[in-house]
Amino acid sequence: MGIGSLRSRLVVLLSVMALMGVALVAGGARASAAGIDRAAFVALAREAGLSGEQAAGLQEKVDGYLGKLAGSGTQVSPNQIELGGAVLNVAVPGENGPRPLGDVSATVENAGECNGWTKYGWFCAYKYKNRSGDNIGMYRCGYYDIPWVTTGSWVNNQTTGTEPMMYYTNSGSELLPPAYSYRDSGVNWRVVDRIRNCP
Template sequence: MTLRKLTAALFAVMALVAAMAFGLTNPAAAASVPVHHDFAAEAEAAGLDDDEAEDLQEQVDTHLARHGGTQVALNRIAIADKGEIVLPLPGARQGRASCPAQNFCMFTGTNFTGAQFNLYRCATYALDNWTGNGSWINNQTAGTRARFLDSNRNTIYTTPGAYSASSSYNWNPVWYVVNC
């Protein structure tokens, strides 16, 4: 990690601590955005240069701020008891993950590319900044269907039972996903 990155990370932590101390942020939300560990060895093993690693970390940090969770690998975020987010490495179109068994997987890009959200706990998930066309895979137990809801929580689409998939789906009208 370069001195510039280390200094930036230190200032970010100091700003977060100061904001929490003065009540400028929700402490519960801030507590769910941990300071990430140094994934420099993983970045090096993946062949990323410093700028690529920094860009990927910024993407991870953005998702952590929006969704909470814990960064568990260079491009993976675990969301406690719900699922995980897998981000594509720079230069790759997808996060190098298949849709795990008993998961409903959503992708920000068509043809199962872009950021991948693997949802395994039966719940209603709010979508934050999901626009345009993406894709999904329903790899839950046989026959399980997911529902997509609008801003009023009305069902606008129900997937076919598992296993099913769509390589192109317009996320614009979808505000919530109930994965089971």
């Protein structure tokens, strides 16, 4: 079965669960739908060539991020979380950075815009130094939570002169250098709460 076919099955399953949710207790409906989402994304990851262990490990990472984001993100592929103007790309456990797994979601402009480079118009936050590890690609103006506590990097390749604002957990903030700019190491994400990628 191809990835397109699995994606079609996922859409059908989610539609059925949405209809069933009308007749079920809200809490039970959400739990059932979440279980089907999880299983479908794991199946898509397997179809994309991951082993059962890799697919399960990847879904655990995604689940962890969804928990930290507390409702502000929606899983749209085996390794993508849509953030309403940004996309969090998740690497398969043991790999240096995210890679495409199946079709890019229609709700995400392009999931690979932060994989090693940053397309013009984007701000990319990387979990680790030298633009590696999981990343968040911000393509629309907004506030985006940083869900990791590592030492990483960022690239600001937005419209020339755009200055993002970094907000800290201690309620402080810092205006970052205007585009084009970058910091390939030493970014202490542990103290960062969120980023507004535009003025």
